[in-house]
Amino acid sequence: MTSAPLLRVDGVRAVYGDTVALHDVSLDIGDNEFFALLGPSGCGKTTLLRSIAGFETPASGRIEVDGEDLLRMPAHKRPVNMMFQSYALFPHMSVEKNIAYGLESEGLGRAEIARRVAEVVDVVGLGQLAKRRPAQLSGGQRQRVALARAIVKRPRLLLLDEPLSALDRQVRASMQLELKRLQHEVGLTFVVVTHDQEEAMSMADRIAVLRDGRLEQLATPQELYANPASRFVASFIGSANLLDGTTTVGGVDVPGLGVVEAAHALPVGEPATAVVRPEDLELTDAATTGLRGTVIDTYFLGGASTISVEVPGLEAPLLATVHGASRLARGDAVGVRFGRTSAVARDDAGAAASAQEAVSA
Structure with missing residues (x-):
């Protein structure tokens, strides 16, 4: 990041008994940024969020906002607010009374409270519902x-812990766009915790991918997808064909397949994985290419179709994405061509170092 960050997390370590929930995690978050903490259950993302909010105390490290040490402040004095999964609304209060509650607790005057509540009710589009109860x-x-x-x-x-998890799929998709719009409109920094990679990819300016309490990679959604730092990130972000083999000049030598060219070289002779996204796998007439396979399934997803292709010598089928409805059927012979690929270390070695380098990039 080029300017001073709003939030700085430096070497934060969290321990519960014999379990290390966070292993010296460091990251910076900018002003007015929509930032996502992404990872599977138990990876440490909620622990980090709660540490920022003041509901957990790390064993070591620093957390700063605008250069001030948050760990020296009680939770209620931090310039931070947290929105929980359950929403925790007061059932006996109207919409506007729920919104006003925090301002009333601070002792603001009636006129100021009314003005600010009316302003935010308008921003979130609840004007006609202000008198209703939850x-x-x-x-x-x-x-x-x-x-x-x-x-x-x-x-x-503003910290958001799985904010959309209680919504059905259609509402969740619309609220993803709404959250992004609101974040720009109100001009706040949002930090959202989610295990849903589609949710993070659609909303966040940058994403920190955590695994087992460690930062695997910190990057934009586009960078995570195109250039994953590890096999784990490649599998967790979007769909991918992961082809294990050994690095060679120009790519990865995959048993039963040969050399798959890769955009980024790794040291020769090391275990590695070629990462091929389904849209970068081209299916052709079986007679036009040396690599052949057999269609074993097709999945129509509306604007595109996913084709599963069995290739002799490979343990798992390859997945290819084509636009619209595919005319291919189970049992059809096809040719397979690889487009853009990445190469990552198979054992995830160096991922943490790559992630930390991205913090200061």
């Missing part, structure tokens, strides 16, 4: 109330 709202509307209650206090940093 039980009279849909899941998406309750999510907006919780968000409005969090942003009305104007924190420097």
